[in-house]
Amino acid sequence: MNAIVQTAYGSSDVMEYREVNKPTPGDGQVLVRVMASSLAAGEYFGMRGKPLPIRFYMGLLKPKPGFVVGISFAGVVDSVGGGVTEFRPGDEVYGECHGSCAEFAVADVGPIAPKPRNLTFEQAAAVPTSACTALQALRDHGKVRPGHKVLINGASGGVGTFAVQIAKALGAEVTGVCSTGNVEMVRSLGADHVIDYTKEDFTKGSARYDVILD
Ligand SMILES: NC(=O)c1ccc[n+]([C@@H]2O[C@H](COP(=O)([O-])OP(=O)(O)OC[C@H]3O[C@@H](n4cnc5c(N)ncnc54)[C@H](OP(=O)(O)O)[C@@H]3O)[C@@H](O)[C@H]2O)c1
Known part of the structure; x- marks a missing residue:
């Protein structure tokens, strides 16, 4: 199968489209035929190998041999490993795995879910990492409740839009904070107030917030 393999740390030139072995699902895993995969800030850090702690996961001097890029994906279950009862071949799923920028990827069943029917594969692939980051921050850590005043710094980005x-x-x-060109987009997502950070510094204003997602 073909995949995007990262051979070094640096610019986007370190990505190579090449043939690699098709993975095999183990117990508790599924093999997914990847229909779409998305990249987020983490892949950018991984491409550069900075900040350095990311190399403990990817490889110290260069990425581990055959390192396939990508985490978030949407696709169709091709086969299932031992003990898997939640999914079967043909199921449309989305979620996270290691090495999603490939024709096939192996995923644990824990971080995947049935793909909502009203999302295309491309739309669904954009959700997992960025949306879960936003969900965990606001619901689990921020404990946002009705009536809370919440400020999202970086409201036009991958995490912020979710x-x-x-x-x-x-x-x-x-309240969303973003640059001028994205003010209307953030408003269209439902923000009650939008602050253009090129014109106003929210840290110097008098408004107070229950939760700030930075
Ligand atoms: N994406 C993920 O899955 C994920 C997961 C875990 C952690 N994170 C972390 O979350 C952060 C954001 O990631 P992301 O993927 O959302 O990045 P992103 O898509 O590049 O978005 C960056 C956001 O920051 C805004 N911004 C830039 N300069 C700003 C400034 N001076 N003041 C206020 N806002 C400013 C941008 O606004 P404009 O575009 O309007 O200028 C944009 O909304 C990163 O630190 C990343 O490491 C991301």
Whole structure:
């Protein structure tokens, strides 16, 4: 099968489209035919190998041999490993794994779920890492409740666009912070107030917030 393999740390030139062995699912895993995969800030850090702690996972001087890029994906279950009862071949799923930028990827059943029917594969692949980061931050750590005033710094980014929508769904009054060109987009996601960071520094304002996602 073909995959995007990272051979060194540096610019996007370190990515190579090449043939690798098709993985085999172990117990508690599924083999997924990847239909779409998305990249987030983590892949950018991984590409550069900075900050350095990321190399404990990827490899100290260069990525481990055959390191396939990508975490978030959406696809179709091709086969299942031992003990898997939650999914079967043909199921449309999305979630996280190691090495999603490939024709096939092996995923543990824990971090995957049935793909919502109203999402395309491309839309679904954009959700897992960024949306879960926003969900964990607001629901689990911030404990956002109805009526809370929540500020999302970086509201137009991968995490922020989900965070604005999740905070609204949790019943918060949401303020998004982004640059001029993204003000209307953040408003369209449901933000009650939008601060353009090129014109205003929210840390110097008088407004107070119950939760700030930075
Ligand atoms: N994406 C993930 O899955 C994920 C997971 C875990 C942790 N993180 C961390 O979360 C952070 C954001 O990641 P991301 O993927 O959302 O990045 P991103 O898509 O690049 O978004 C960056 C955001 O920061 C905003 N921004 C840039 N300069 C700013 C400034 N001076 N003041 C306020 N906002 C500013 C950008 O606004 P404009 O574009 O409007 O300028 C944009 O909304 C990163 O530190 C990343 O490491 C991300």
